[in-house]
Amino acid sequence: MAFALPETFLGIWEGVPSFSMLGPWTQQEPFQFSISQIPSSLDYLFENQLNFDGVDMGWQRFYVAANDDSTTDNGILAGDLHYCGWLDDFTATSELTGANPPRYNRFNLQSQTESSVTFCYDSDDIGAFEMDINRFVHLNMNPFMAGCSECDCANWTITHNEVTDTLTSLLQMSGGEGHTHSKHLLVELARAGPPPIHEKSLVYGSGCDFDGKDSHPVNPVDDVVEAKRSSVKRSSTGCxxxxxxxxxxxxxxxxxxxxxxxxxxxxxxxxxxxxxxxxxxxxxxxxxxxxxxxxxxxxxxxxxxxxxxxxxxxxxxxxxxxxxxxxxxxxxxxxxxxxxxxxxxxxxxxxxxxxxxxxxxxxxxxxxxxxxxxxxxxxxxxxxxxxxxxxxxxxxxxxxxxxxxxxxxxxxxxxxxxxxxxxxxxxxxxxxxxxxxxxxxxxxxx
Missing domain, CATH: 2.60.40 (Immunoglobulin-like)
Structure with missing residues (x-):
């Protein structure tokens, strides 16, 4: 089995979220997101740089496997996605992770059409929050409502509109009584450039250990971001x-x-x-x-x-x-x-x-x-x-x-x-x- 995204998904995208769990975004601070493919492995890499209210809060990466692999990471199926990030005030520092950003929750491919793809949380993945120390393995300690499972814990749908050449990303978390889901991020993105180029052959299954992991993702539009980064004081700790x-x-x-x-x-x-x-x-x-x-x-x-x-x-x-x-x-x-x-x-x-x-x-x-x-x-x-x-x-x-x-x-x-x-x-x-x-x-x- 193999997983492949339509070519139209690849690129650098920008837009202002209509909803974010941090609160409303100003029009002056677009959200940046990119989708690229590793030529040697055909795995996919999703990246974003979070610049909220003029403050660089860090980066997030999402790895998607192109093929099955039974030799690593407790078994990988094509379309499996896992998250790795380094966000000030939200994710752990090297004191917890041994200098590597944490390998967060795994998601599985739920459905796919010619214009959209949906991933859902793998609630059977007891290795979620896998770090250099064996700590956050209890399911109820994941950032989802206690007792939830799969798509009810979290689901992420990315849809491409061929007519407008826009990408819509909707990430939903657990809901409560009378609420099926709670939005985490909803944003419509316009194409801003070609996809970043990454040379690493091993992405999915490699934890978070690859080029650039201690900095921000490599995006051609980062000249603007870097100018803002240099003028912004970083928080003294990310944890x-x-x-x-x-x-x-x-x-x-x-x-x-x-x-x-x-x-x-x-x-x-x-x-x-x-x-x-x-x-x-x-x-x-x-x-x-x-x-x-x-x-x-x-x-x-x-x-x-x-x-x-x-x-x-x-x-x-x-x-x-x-x-x-x-x-x-x-x-x-x-x-x-x-x-x-x-x-x-x-x-x-x-x-x-x-x-x-x-x-x-x-x-x-x-x-x-x-x-x-x-x-x-x-x-x-x-x-x-x-x-x-x-x-x-x-x-x-x-x-x-x-x-x-x-x-x-x-x-x-x-x-x-x-x-x-x-x-x-x-x-x-x-x-x-x-x-x-x-x-x-x-x-x-x-």
Missing amino acids: PFLSQRSKAQKNAKETNLQDPPVEHCYVINRASDYHLKWTLDENSSVLNVTVSAPAESDSTWVAIGFRPKGRSYDESYTEKLTSKHTNFGMQGADIVAASVSNGVRTLFAELYTGPPIASTDLEISGESVKAINQRVELSFSRPILSGNLFKVYKDNDASIISSDSDIIWAIGSDDAGSCSYHNENRGYRFIDWQDPESHLDDSMKC
């Missing part, structure tokens, strides 16, 4: 769950306990102009938060969700509605939402996708919402240790001052006093409340 301040920083903190809290302000998403401002008072164990966004009316709402264990690989948290597999959904978030017309409310996301429920598990104080210069602004204070995980499960490790913590955010319009669907105006990020500059770029500052 959120390993983010730690240096001993010197910790010692300084311990010897200056009376230092006043420092205010931080970042534009979390430029396209929606969502701002997050905070001060962390560690002496009082309190986080003071202000979020704001453009408001069309008094019914425009703004929300932020806290997940103290959203990035944890600890299997015990799966049953507590949180952990790594919730990354691209809402589950496990203690949410504060507000509009001028309906005030401030606290909620909890029980579902991976779907509406959150009213909840008082997260304690807040000093809450207010107001309209300022055609923006809705929500302010409140919350304890560092609070929320569903702490109140319901009595988990004293449920602090947001943790390398396992992340946030989700959203903007929408009130419907009869409840937070209506946010459409594409939502995203998620890792925030280090103590040391934001380790993961948020200077260019993102308010």
Whole structure:
């Protein structure tokens, strides 16, 4: 058996995503994607460079086998795809992987026509997250909803329109109750050039070890990307769950306990102009938060969700509605939402996708919402240790001052006093409340 893509798929493609799990993209930052073929092996290589809001976040590669191979990688079938990437704030660093980017989940060819191809997650591939250390092999710790299988975990369809010579890429992750799937990335791409040329004969089955693995993919359009890269400060680490301040920083903190809290302000998403401002008072164990966004009316709402264990690989948290597999959904978030017309409310996301429920598990104080210069602004204070995980499960490790913590955010319009669907105006990020500059770029500052 052999796998082959139509020649029309090969090339370099550009476009602005209509949906991304990071949030809306600005028109000034096109998404770049290429499909090429290795002449000697006929394997395919998909590549993209992620430049989001002017920040180079890293690269992703997807290897697709042209032929069956029973000698490597626990057996390869033609059309098998596996993912390998190096993304700041999302994937592991050399401390976990022994200097090689991780070999992530394997996908299998699900269907193919003359103009489209669909791959689905191989939920039987227990070697997913294969690294130089034997760690992330438990299926429920993959970034998909616990208990899912195959196409319900993730599916990726790429379609070529011969009339417009455009490529549409739709990657969907697990859905929740009442939601078949949750979009991860949807983008229509226009042809921007011929496919990159790669000389390596062995691609699929070689892990991530081939030319260029420690840099960005080789694309002819990279002159533009490289110019942006050189002017952008890279994050000091690419691994959120390993983010730690240096001993010197910790010692300084311990010897200056009376230092006043420092205010931080970042534009979390430029396209929606969502701002997050905070001060962390560690002496009082309190986080003071202000979020704001453009408001069309008094019914425009703004929300932020806290997940103290959203990035944890600890299997015990799966049953507590949180952990790594919730990354691209809402589950496990203690949410504060507000509009001028309906005030401030606290909620909890029980579902991976779907509406959150009213909840008082997260304690807040000093809450207010107001309209300022055609923006809705929500302010409140919350304890560092609070929320569903702490109140319901009595988990004293449920602090947001943790390398396992992340946030989700959203903007929408009130419907009869409840937070209506946010459409594409939502995203998620890792925030280090103590040391934001380790993961948020200077260019993102308010």
